[in-house]
Amino acid sequence: MDKAAEIDEIVKTLAKVAEDPAAYATEWKARTQRKVFGILPMNFPAEIVHSAGALPTLLQEDDAPITYGRSLLHEFYCGYTRSLVDQAATGKLAAYDGIFLVDHCVALLGAVDAIRFELPEMPVFLAQFTASMDEPSARPQISGRIGELRQRLEELCGAQIEDAAIHRSITIYNRNRALLRHVYEMRRSGRIDLTGRQMQALVKSAMVMDIEDHTALMIRLIALLEALPAVPSGQVRLHVSGHFCHAPRPELFDMIESCGVTVVDDDIYTGYRFISTDVPDDLGPIAALTRWYFDRNNNVPCSTRAQKTADWESYLGRALEANGAQGVIVLMPKFCEPHMLYYPELRKEFHTRGIPHLLIETEHEGLALEMLKTRVEALVEIIRRPALAGEPA
Amino acid sequence: MSVTTEHANPAATAGRPAPRANRLVSTRAGGAMVKAYWDNLFTARDRGATVVWYNGAAINPILQAAGVEWCHGEAFGARLAAMHLEGPAQQAGEAYGYINELCSYARTTLGCALLTKKEALGQVEMDQSPDMPSKEVLAARLPPPDLFVNAYAGCSTGQQWDEVSYRLFDKELPFFKVSYPLLWGNKSDAGYLRGEEWDNASKYVAGQLHDLIAFLEHKTGNKFDWEGLRESMHYIKRAAQLRLDALELCKARPTPAVFWDWVASIAPINFLPGNQALVDYFQGVKTEIEERLAEGVSALPNERYRLAFDGIMNWNKVGWLANKFAEHDAAVVCGRYTHNSFWHEPHLIDEDDPILGMAQHYLLCPFNHSAQNLAEQVLRDCETYGIDGIVFHATRTCRSATNGQLVLAKMAQQRGMQTMFFEGDVADESFYKDEILQSRLEAMLETIDVQRTRVS
Numbered sequence: 001m002d003k004a005a006e007i008d009e010i011v012k013t014l015a016k017v018a019e020d021p022a023a024y025a026t027e028w029k030a031r032t033q034r035k036v037f038g039i040l041p042m043n044f045p046a047e048i049v050h051s052a053g054a055l056p057t058l059l060q061e062d063d064a065p066i067t068y069g070r071s072l073l074h075e076f077y078c079g080y081t082r083s084l085v086d087q088a089a090t091g092k093l094a095a096y097d098g099i100f101l102v103d104h105c106v107a108l109l110g111a112v113d114a115i116r117f118e119l120p121e122m123p124v125f126l127a128q129f130t131a132s133m134d135e136p137s138a139r140p141q142i143s144g145r146i147g148e149l150r151q152r153l154e155e156l157c158g159a160q161i162e163d164a165a166i167h168r169s170i171t172i173y174n175r176n177r178a179l180l181r182h183v184y185e186m187r188r189s190g191r192i193d194l195t196g197r198q199m200q201a202l203v204k205s206a207m208v209m210d211i212e213d214h215t216a217l218m219i220r221l222i223a224l225l226e227a228l229p230a231v232p233s234g235q236v237r238l239h240v241s242g243h244f245c246h247a248p249r250p251e252l253f254d255m256i257e258s259c260g261v262t263v264v265d266d267d268i269y270t271g272y273r274f275i276s277t278d279v280p281d282d283l284g285p286i287a288a289l290t291r292w293y294f295d296r297n298n299n300v301p302c303s304t305r306a307q308k309t310a311d312w313e314s315y316l317g318r319a320l321e322a323n324g325a326q327g328v329i330v331l332m333p334k335f336c337e338p339h340m341l342y343y344p345e346l347r348k349e350f351h352t353r354g355i356p357h358l359l360i361e362t363e364h365e366g367l368a369l370e371m372l373k374t375r376v377e378a379l380v381e382i383i384r385r386p387a388l389a390g391e392p393a
Numbered sequence: 394m395s396v397t398t399e400h401a402n403p404a405a406t407a408g409r410p411a412p413r414a415n416r417l418v419s420t421r422a423g424g425a426m427v428k429a430y431w432d433n434l435f436t437a438r439d440r441g442a443t444v445v446w447y448n449g450a451a452i453n454p455i456l457q458a459a460g461v462e463w464c465h466g467e468a469f470g471a472r473l474a475a476m477h478l479e480g481p482a483q484q485a486g487e488a489y490g491y492i493n494e495l496c497s498y499a500r501t502t503l504g505c506a507l508l509t510k511k512e513a514l515g516q517v518e519m520d521q522s523p524d525m526p527s528k529e530v531l532a533a534r535l536p537p538p539d540l541f542v543n544a545y546a547g548c549s550t551g552q553q554w555d556e557v558s559y560r561l562f563d564k565e566l567p568f569f570k571v572s573y574p575l576l577w578g579n580k581s582d583a584g585y586l587r588g589e590e591w592d593n594a595s596k597y598v599a600g601q602l603h604d605l606i607a608f609l610e611h612k613t614g615n616k617f618d619w620e621g622l623r624e625s626m627h628y629i630k631r632a633a634q635l636r637l638d639a640l641e642l643c644k645a646r647p648t649p650a651v652f653w654d655w656v657a658s659i660a661p662i663n664f665l666p667g668n669q670a671l672v673d674y675f676q677g678v679k680t681e682i683e684e685r686l687a688e689g690v691s692a693l694p695n696e697r698y699r700l701a702f703d704g705i706m707n708w709n710k711v712g713w714l715a716n717k718f719a720e721h722d723a724a725v726v727c728g729r730y731t732h733n734s735f736w737h738e739p740h741l742i743d744e745d746d747p748i749l750g751m752a753q754h755y756l757l758c759p760f761n762h763s764a765q766n767l768a769e770q771v772l773r774d775c776e777t778y779g780i781d782g783i784v785f786h787a788t789r790t791c792r793s794a795t796n797g798q799l800v801l802a803k804m805a806q807q808r809g810m811q812t813m814f815f816e817g818d819v820a821d822e823s824f825y826k827d828e829i830l831q832s833r834l835e836a837m838l839e840t841i842d843v844q845r846t847r848v849s
């Protein structure tokens with residue numbers, strides 16, 4: 001098999017896992033006889049579940065239309081939360097031994113409460129992390145919550161979680177993140193030309209599968225990628241921003257890339273945002289996981305957090321300087337409050353920097369790809385012929 | 394047409410003029426107090442006062458004791474919407490880039506912030522008309538802030554919105570945030586006002602209030618007036634108790650006052666200073682209700698149904714909704730927003746050491762509960778007030794208010810209660826659909842009639 005075919009095979013294996021996390025979880029459970037917990041975005045420290053000997057699987061939006069979930073969550077919630085509730089109502093969360101979350105987005109909390117009602121036997125545990133990062137009381141509060149998580153996991157798994165186990169999990173996850181960041185770096189520098197669909201498969205599968213198995217595949221993949229000659233691209237370089245909590249539909253990336261575009265970087269959750277930050281390895285385990293929470297928001301700020309000194313727009317400005325993207329596509333899940341609130345700040349930053357951008361709202365059901373394609377083409381045209389760039393696309 | 398249908402839509406079939414809600418007269422005094430409060434606040438800068446913009450919980454007694462003037466963002470947004478003057482602020486927000494699915498309170502108030510900044514630069518034309526301030530001028534009249542405090546329980550948007558206000562004012566002003574854990578109930582002992590989580594959350598918030606006081610002292614240079622705080626809380630506790638007593642009187646059939654009267658009393662209890670005038674206001678409301686009971690005067694001429702209202706208020710539509718329900722002889726007797734909020738557990742306040750009780754009230758924001766907790770409170774009220782059905786306001790842009798509603802409706806149905814949903818919004822009229830409310834209300838009332846026929 002040639003290298004390109006081997007790369008393709010590895011990516012396809014990962015994409016398959018990413019497409020059906022519940023199937024993977026069921027198979028893993030049968031194979032290992034251990035527990036699988038569903039964890040929710042965007043700040044959950046998966047290491048703590050891993051250190052309990054269980055599999056942390058980040059629950060994903062699925063493609064199915066919303067049916068029974070309608071009677072539990074209003075239609076004006078983001079697609080991710082509606083899909084989660086629908087999965088609960090249609091028996092698709094049966095593989096999981098519990099659900100854990102730390103985030104406080106109002107829509108997410110509503111969804112999880114509905115899941116708790118629908119699945120009364122399912123352990124559901126909220127260790128709410130303080131979202132305001134500025135006050136001195138926040139850090140001890142977060143540490144306390146991580147301690148509670150540890151305790152609840154110990155109860156559910158029937159064994160103590162030793163500090164050494166958490167340290168080991170931290171090392172394993174840091175290694176995995178570093179490998180994924182390496183691929184991102186290769187993409188930014190134009191060394192490789194993995195598509196948006198492929199990049200998403202790499203990250204999304206890391207959210208779902210046994211992290212050591214994932215790392216093994218990543219090591220093989222990187223060796224193959226490094227052995228390939230670089231393919232310089234003359235296409236328009238774009239950065240994709242936003243899309244919290246769940247993955248944009250792969251077809252969307254296909255469509256964008258079909259317009260003469262190379263996506264060189266992103267800050268979406270199922271992308272660079274997820275892998276941006278390692279857990280420090282020189283602190284006690286709880287202190288380290290607490291620090292990670294704060295470090296992440298400094299590295300890639302998120303508008304679901306409240307921090308005076310970290311700005312998503314300033315981060316984006318720096319990222320664009322570094323990755324040389326010529327424009328930005330902002331992907332916003334419809335009804336995503338934290339994104340809607342901050343979008344004007346991003347827009348202002350793009351205007352100030354003279355960076356063309358396009359806002360695309362995504363929905364759970366129905367993506368008007370043909371219509372969107374016309375808008376992406378218009379953005380590409382503006383970038384190619386800067387004289388047209390009076391207004392943002 | 395069935396007999397029950399005739400009952401369900403009497404205005405259309407009985408040939409009598411549509412009944413209107415007989416609203417309390419005493420609440421008008423509150424309107425005057427609130428207007429005076431805002432008029433005074435508009436001049437704060439001229440008087441050299443320090444102005445705090447805040448959102449969320451009623452931390453005004455703390456701000457008062459810190460010697461600053463307070464501007465409650467949501468309250469101003471609600472005021473504009475109730476006066477149908479929200480348009481300019483929302484348009485300013487839209488031009489800035491806010492999408493109309495974003496919380497309309499936040500959109501309106503952020504629009505006000507944009508207009509306030511513009512006004513500060515002398516770009517809003519002042520209207521010389523003596524009677525009617527120009528719409529834009531009113532939305533732009535908030536005094537610019539010197540400090541921000543965010544204290545929003547239950548809703549992540551509430552917290553993030555001040556984060557954006559801070560950015561709109563160039564990230565330069567001092568800013569403090571109080572964070573509240575959702576009363577979620579991980580443990581089996583958790584519930585309304587009880588359990589380890591409640592105790593821990595109460596202490597956590599109380600600690601933050603002490604930090605807030607230290608922050609205010611540091612930023613303003615004013616020594617915090619603890620005696621002043623005790624005094625305000627003394628008056629607030631008395632006013633809150635009078636409000637509760639008056640609510641309790643509405644167990645009577647027919648009820649002497651309805652939900653819309655309590656909506657009219659939100660502003661005074663939510664952000665006016667704790668003083669004798671506040672106590673007098675609620676004494677006045679209670680006295681009027683007692684007089685109505687003594688004289689046999691009811692809120693509706695022909696109360697036939699007793700309903701509860703769940704969700705945040707639809708500020709553009711208060712008077713309109715009051716009459717809409719009255720037309721159907723449906724007395725909305727209680728509601729989560731009025732009955733489970735606004736210093737509604739005054740026994741928690743220790744007048745000598747009020748911080749913990751204040752923290753607990755902030756945690757008790759009606760949108761800071763799990764569905765289970767909500768059900769405990771709302772279904773208890775339904776029993777107390779003899780409710781036939783619950784009307785859910787599915788507030789399009791306030792997911793904090795709609796969280797748990799569908800679950801709560803299922804729980805109510807399990808107890809044999811009728812439920813209905815209508816779409817609207819907190820401060821954006823465009824999401825409201827009259828026909829939907831009309832047809833669903835009629836359907837629910839009809840079902841209540843059928844239920845009654847079966848029982849009899």
Ligand code: SF4
Pocket residue numbers: 078079080081105106107108244245246304333335336337338339
């Ligand atoms: S942050 Fe946005 S995408 Fe995530 S749960 Fe909240 S509304 Fe949905």
Ligand code: SF4
Pocket residue numbers: 496497498499548549550551552554760790791792793794819
């Ligand atoms: S969504 Fe609702 S609770 Fe949240 S800030 Fe807006 S009005 Fe307040």
